Amino acid sequence: MTIATDPSDPSRAARGAALEPNGVAHLPGGASHDPHAAALPARAAKLDTLAVRGGEPARHGYDAVTTPIVCSATYRFEGSSEIADHFEGRVLREEYGRYGNPTVRAAEQKISALEAADDTVLFPSGMSAITTLLLAMLKPGDHVVMTSDCYRRTRQFLRTTLAKFGVEHTLCAPGDEPALEAAMAHPRTRMLLTEAPTNPLLRVVDVPRLAQICSRYRGVKLLVDSTLASPINLRPLEHGAHLVLHSCTKYLGGHNDLLAGSVSGERDLLAALRDSRGVFGSMPDPHAAYLLIRGIKTLAVRMRRHNESSLRIARFLEQHPGIERVYHPGLASHPDHAVARRICSGFGGMISFLVRGGLDTTSRFVDGCALPIIAPSMGGVETLMEQPALMSFYELTPDQRQAIGIPENLVRLSVGLEDPEDLIEDFSQSLARL
Ligand code: PLP
16 A cells, blocks of 8 residues: 655654555555666666666655665564564565665665666675675585685685685686686586676776676586676676676776775576675675766766776886786787776776885875875776785785786776876876976
């Protein structure tokens, strides 16, 4: 039953007449607000439109244009029949804050719209998404194949925690197909985990090819951490991946003001993951979910600018005598340029490069730049720069860093939305002073 009401009328709200069974107010004018019903016409499928309007219900509670932040730890039932309706799946509603939240669900639906996924589960960070997913999907004796150039905490989780629980893994260099085939042949392989592009060397793995290889092994899932691409540049599910993961802290959020992570994919896999999230207690905060929704609305516009500016800067760096090598998938010199052209609609906002010189010269270059902010992370409006040997890989010895492909003179740059000419001028003056 829908009762048109004024949500500002406390007497009605107090009697419960203004509330949907799911705790979201009925809309003035008699429209019933179903927070799970996406309202976008099917024909409006372009990414810019999906970023702004995708996953949004026909009408938000209180006729708000933006998604309300719902800060309820628990949700009211009007009676026992409503409880039965909930558990029997006859209504979609919230029950308790560790299992679901309307603002979090709105963010999940928006990501699903962009990734063309059945469903998405949101987490309080990218690492929370990775660890919950791997713990939910793997069991002792299972084997994971992973590409070697990847976020080091993911690798650490496999090497330490999962190894402790009897899950084995094999690392393969991106693009080394014979090594990949050999690793996949392990009889207990359950998952192929890769990043596209990889962090920090920006390798672009051939996702359709990996999906093809996976399809030869029954039950093996292809998981792509697509944080550096964002769904604007690459949609791995369209290329045959089973699951796509994001650190939404990066491009999806886009403003260096939130932490979140997401996993998108097939409904059955995601239902099990949602259940594990409730058990592990890793629900994101609705405020972070709101910021994420707000960030995603400008994702397509931001990504285009990140793509353009980073390519412009990569070309500048590549011709500069003070720079030894530039890693950017948009450059013809990049080993995966052809793959990137084939599967990506943009090359991304990240550039890694080697300064001509050693650790100290590189530090002087970084310290001599005025505009980029020295900080870890990426994907936000501010340009961030780090020397991985002195930041993300600080505690390793130079030999250990060399062994995993992190030279002392490597710089990782996340190109923000500043004018690229200002950034180029800044890099020029710092390089000139080395
Ligand atoms: N995946 C990639 C590719 C990353 O670069 C990061 C963090 O830098 C993560 C996952 C982890 O994300 P978060 O920092 O949101 O936990």
